[in-house]
Amino acid sequence: MLHTGYNPALVALSVSIAVLASYTALDLGSHVRSAASGPRWAWIAGAAVAMGGGIWSMHFVGMLAFEMGMPAAYDLGLTLLSLGLAIGFTGAAFAWIGRRGAATRDILIAGPVMGLGVAAMHYTGMAAMRVPGNLAYHWLVVWVSVAIAVTAATTALWLTFRQNSVWQKLIAACVMGVAVAGMHYTGMAAATFTAEAAGAHAAHAAELDHAQQNLALAVAGATFLILFLAMLAASFDQQRVGGELRASEARFRAAVQAVRGVLWTNDAEGRMVGEQPGWSAITGQTRSEYEGYGWAAAVHPDDAQASIEAWNETVRARRTFMHEHRVRSADGTWRHYAIRAIPVLDARGAIREWVGVHTDITEQRQAEAELRESNEEIQRYAYIVSHDLRAPLVNVMGFTSELETTREDVRAALQDHPRAAGIDADLAEALGFIKAAVTRMESLIAAILKLSREGRRTFAPERLDMTALLRRIADAQHHQTESAGARVIVAPDLPEVTADRLAVEQVFGNLIDNAVKYLDDARPGRIEVTAQTVGGGRVRFSVRDNGRGIAARDHARVFELFRRSGAQDKPGEGIGLAHVKALVRSLGGRIEVASEFGVGTTFSVTLPRESATGQGQDVPPVRLAAE
Template sequence: MAFLSGGAGELILAQDWTNTSLGPPELWPLPLKTIVGVMLGSAQPMFVVWGTERTLIYNTPYAEILADKHPLAMGKDFLDVWSEIRGDLEDIVAQAYRGEPVQMDDITLFMERRGYREEAHFSFSYSPLRVDVESVAGLFCACTEITERVMVQRRLMESEARARADAQRVQLALDAGAIIGTWFWHLPTDHVTADEQFARSFGLSPEVCRTGLGIEQVIATVHPDDKPGLMVAIAEVLEHGGAYAHQYRVLRQDGRYHWIEANGRVEQAPDGTPLSFPGILIDVESRRAAETALRESEERFRAAVQAVNGILWTNNADGEMQGAQPGWSALTGQSYDEYRGYGWAKAVHPDDTQPTIDAWKAAVAEGRTFIYEHRVRRHDGVWRRFSIRAVPLIDAGGAIREWVGVHTDVTEQREAAAVLERSREELERLVQERTIQLVQAQKMEVVGQLSGGMAHDFNNLLQGIGGCLAVLDRYVPDGPPRRLFTAAEEAITRGAQLTHSLLAFARRQMLTPKPTRLLSLLESMQPLLERTLGGLIHFDIDVPADTAPVMVDPAQLESAILNLAINARDAMPQGGVLTLRAGNASIGRQGEPGHPADLAPGDYVAITLADTGTGMDEPTLARAFEPFFTTKDIGRGSGLGLSMVYGMAVQSGGGVAIASEAGKGTAVTIFIPRAMEDEAMAAPPSPAAKPASRRIVLLADDDHLVRTGASAVLEMLGYDVLAAASGAEALKVLQEAEAVDVMITDYAMPGMSGVALIREARRLAPGLPILLITGYADQPEGVERCTVLHKPFRPQALAEQLAILLSTG
């Protein structure tokens, strides 16, 4: 097989051809052997494509064109070898296979033969190869790569274009009067002379420029940021000669930097020595400002596109995608070869492809703004819906230069709109429900404020009456007077309980929250709850072991649970089931359905008491938490049970939700914040009250009844009392009295409040023990290191607190 000698022939011999339609080389048709032999002996790049499989056989010079594709390309499908340019080659290969020769002097191809995409140019001829007169078996190609020649020609044309542009710019500058100076630089002597306009442009002396100066003096006023680039440009033109154009800023005599363009030419001696460098200056300040404005406008446009999460793309005047499209490539994963022309449509959903193309072509034909929506397959295979807006850019002649478009991802918006449409009625229902909840919460807040104020005033009345009764106690004989006296004391106790309930609802009771294990608390309560419910009601407790501890006043939580159990018992006179269950609950957002409207997001424990009783209708349910509202018979309830539960829960940082339906029972859920720790601190024991040894007490209270009763109790306890009806009067007494051992002051007094009085008293007598008494149940603000006693209080409680103050103060 002499025809396979040398170079690529050895590669052909080493190739396993047994599994191809050609078979081993010794069996190849004579025309193929002949052309391969000629090809292998040629110094020009050549190749043969043979058979329906388009088998590629090539010589050594063509291997250089294949680059990294060699030697694996030998014996492979020609179009598979050049898969990246398959679209450019298919038609001309088919033409040759039809028996038609093809010749091209310059074909532009974007090939990937060295691991990257590159532009290449070839001249070639395709000649059909026949095994007989009728049939074409393949093609023969002789080709020459002319890439370097084309690139040189292109650079030459670009250089000539720049020269023409420079000349045109100079001519335009001359016509417009934009030339602002001329110079002549004698290079062998480094002697620069220039006219007066040049001197003004560079901030130099006209006289010095006329007589001449060195280049270093000329460029001294060039902006520091522009000077390195200027020096490089000058060095290059001095080395190569020819035309020169460069833009930079110079400092003028007005102290401002100004953009200029220097245009000149370096003349050289025959041996290449630079001789002279004449030139002119052109004012380009306005042009640079316009370019800056254009650049900023483009940046704003890009920022606007990014702000709407848009994908920017451009098409030519005919509506075909060309050039680099980084946004589209990043979105779809398509390469240039895949998206160019109308290839982008392959990334559009099949159901949307043709409608999109039709609508786009219609917009291009009419030259109008294109607005559309379709689905696009993202690079990861996910379909997303995009809104499209494209506008034509018009040139000075009124023709469309190109199209600029933006794809904006609107998937979430459209899905949200669909959900909104489907759930409009549900949304209206939720809004109505939330509005009712808010109105109810506001009503409860107003009623709570009113109830708290009433409780405060009532506590003052009870304190006055109680103080007087305490003094009269020793003078009341047994028999009917004593029974009446005892009844009066019981009335005060019941009144205090009533005000306590009102204050609980108003969230003004004194709470002592601490980490509390719910399961332990309920186990200790279970006997009491079972006795309260009676034998007709089955009682279940369901509290998982992993239920978190809660931060709550245990006594108040016990009272709330007991109140709810009593309500459940009264709602099941014929018996039923009461279930108490608890568990951890997390609230993600305020106003979630089934939760209290004003419950803040966070971690809670939900405690639910659900009965199978009579339940409530909607009007009754809407008023369930109102104080004094009850559906029980007269004398069977105060209407404060649920109000107390509501107030305790909210004051503890939680809330209450209630669900009920007439005839189907009621479920009340208390939400209590989870505790951060699980250790409760025991309160230190109170010291026993000690008898007074005629100590002096300063008593300040604006309520005459309270002041009179408290004075009587204090005197009964063995204290001397200095009474004052206001804070100002108490300060005067404190200043004038010989001695005061302890001061008792009311919290809410007109003029100077109890808090203000305490501050002034501590300024006058820093070590004075002070006891603050108040008809409110919450801890007063603005007092520190001060003991608080809540009205109404018994004489024993007063005595104990005074004993503590006097023993430690």
């Protein structure tokens, strides 16, 4: 049995290689998940070469540091195999943990794979040794060395993929590097070398000769160069990512400015902290004035308390904040702003900060106020005109009745006149025309008054189960539908909306009634009501029939008051769709028609999912892009 030892300088060099290789590989490996499909494999290959090659170099330098008093050579094939095992196993581990959808539990597979690769590399490298003696192992110590490798690799991967901070990766690299070195020297401790004959190593010096030292330094130098290039590549990639983040931030700020918005941030508790140049620009407040809840001093006194309460409630509920209030500008004027703020979460799911935007909507609110005033004037005008028209119409109706009574007197007076019968017929015809015109005018005035009253209605929004509501409408018209030989099919699980119940019932009741009324007698009628969610928090409901259809030239006219298209063989005044359009607009939505003559018609009603006056809605928080 030989007396063995180690060269301290080369031992220190081997540990340094292991730590540096681990840091480089783990840093490269952390890029795997965020990379695109193509570059992802490049990062995996880089991490595998850095880790596998670094561990192999550490093993080789460690072997050169081993002093056993007899010459040693290495089998080239087995030595290269040990390098291949280190790179292959390490690459497999990074590929497994770095694939799309990998979870934390996958580290329990990747860690043992990497650890077993380290152990396989070490003992294959030991098998490559050619010495004039015998080599034996203490198997309990061998298993301890394997356990060290598996535990260290698993821990290092867990630390790396749990967090991406430099300190976290540095700790993981130290754990991995020291453990790899520990595994190597534990494995060496498990080995026992016995010389074949006495004096076989007499000619061998007690220390490594200069050739071995130079070989160790060459391997270490090449390894450091490879690791330096790998770290340089990671650094360039970090610069590229940083550049993309800066460009993305610049685009975001430009987008905010394009919509006349002001960007601000608050801490996790909702307090304004740090430099807020956007907020300071619109309010003129200094940092000491707006910090904490000082920003509320710039909010209109009538809006301040409600804004603070709504904000505090949003912070507690961790939901997206949507609100409106007036803010005093730096010149002392009050501007109206719409606010939207979103919580940003860290890797643990805790709120890191709030990012919000104040958008100036002063001109929009002024335009809406002017439009409301204009609509109210139009409604008052329509009401007055309709009322003033009705008064003379009553007189016309009264005098028509008088003429019908006088007609008997005229008939008696002209009893012997040769043209008596003709005059009586002409008088009856004229009175009939007058009565028809009066009835028509009465219905038109009633329609105008109805639209005028709808414009002054106050809506009471409530949560509506649209599936149940539309089925009730279909059931209410079951008799007409059955008489027409048609079916009304309401899709299940229609999205809910918040709106005025009566207005929604009038809209869809009218559309389904029209669909039934104008079915094609040549085929069984089919009316389908479906819905789909569209952008902007809105829902598009479709009422589709296989009826007569509407000619393309009449598509733009069907919503006009007193306009009717197609054959006039059904009763109506041409106010139904005009009424529907007015209601849909009042609900904050829009209505469209698509039709093919002789095939069928589809009316699409798009409504906001939430009431137009709603303060907010639940939207999932966002996570930091770097996480």
